[in-house]
Amino acid sequence: MAVAIPLSELPVVDRNTDPNSFPKENFTSGAVVVMNKPLEWSSFHLVKFIRYRVPPKKVGHAGTLDPLATGVLVVCTGKATKSIEQVQQLPKEYVAKITFGASTPSYDAALEPDETAPWEHITEEKIADVLKHDFSGEIMQKPPIYSAIKMKGERLYKKARRGEKVEIIPRPVQIYQTELLSVDLPEITLRIECGKGTYIRSIAHDLGLALGSRAYMSGLERTAIGSFNVHSALSADEFNRFMKTYLD
Known part of the structure; x- marks a missing residue:
């Protein structure tokens, strides 16, 4: 071997x-x-x-x-x-654009929004506070159903395309650092340093919910791996x- x-x-x-x-x-x-x-x-x-x-x-x-x-x-x-x-x-670094006010089944711009919600109550201070308290260190994260994760030998996105209901178990991921690079609501640009297995799409989706709205990832660049x-x-x-x- x-x-x-x-x-x-x-x-x-x-x-x-x-x-x-x-x-x-x-x-x-x-x-x-x-x-x-x-x-x-x-x-x-x-x-x-x-x-x-x-x-x-x-x-x-x-x-x-x-x-x-x-x-x-x-x-x-x-x-x-x-x-x-x-x-x-190795640790990974991403720069993500996140748009508030709507969510999509894939948690990104690949699919059309399926739900909408008000976003006007969101402020830069509220975003920073939620990131600090809910998206720092080890967190439990539920991956998107539109992902390549296997369940019972089959990729989740194949089940999603057939419209199957799947219970996805949250798993621990590590968030080392987040930084708000720009805020132009309803869109923000966020830098994220994280560990293996972290879905930035899920961070976008969950951030929207944590702020009493909806959100999806509207752009992503991986800027570093180690x-x-x-x-x-x-x-x-x-x-x-x-x-x-x-x-x-």
Whole structure:
């Protein structure tokens, strides 16, 4: 059984990597590719994009991003796929846009609102107070039914699409820090540092309820996973240019 390689020993491909000095065997022996996932691409779409361009066909990602989210997606190649769990355990940082006054079945903008509620009573002070008391440290969170979590061997979103009623059990997640970046009600922009398994969509939904309203996540960017950040992440075009130089 192959042993996972420590992350600190794996070569990293990002904007700071020189393709001319990147050893040819690195992708096969195991490399970490830091990508900036484009809007409307699925995480699997990005994995396929990389798989068709690197020498080894063994490629996997560490932490799914929804199609309507952008930002850091860490992709591992070759033997580095054994180290994916190490990446998944790292703290994550997100910048989320949350819109009050309506909720959706998916907790984001992928589906049309199914419920509405007043939002005019919400203030910046009330938001800050609720974040401090209800969304800090270890909290119990119920994932959205439109998620890839498996229940009895089947993804929840498949049950949701069939209209099945599913009892989802809340689970503990860790919120390290929240910061209000902007408030332009009914929309706010929130920075969130959190642990593995946290659904930002659920934070948006639950924040709306905690404030006596409804809310959904109207935009999301993952800005960091551990020390891997969006500023050094490669766009799809940049990765194409890297590989062209690398293979020439």
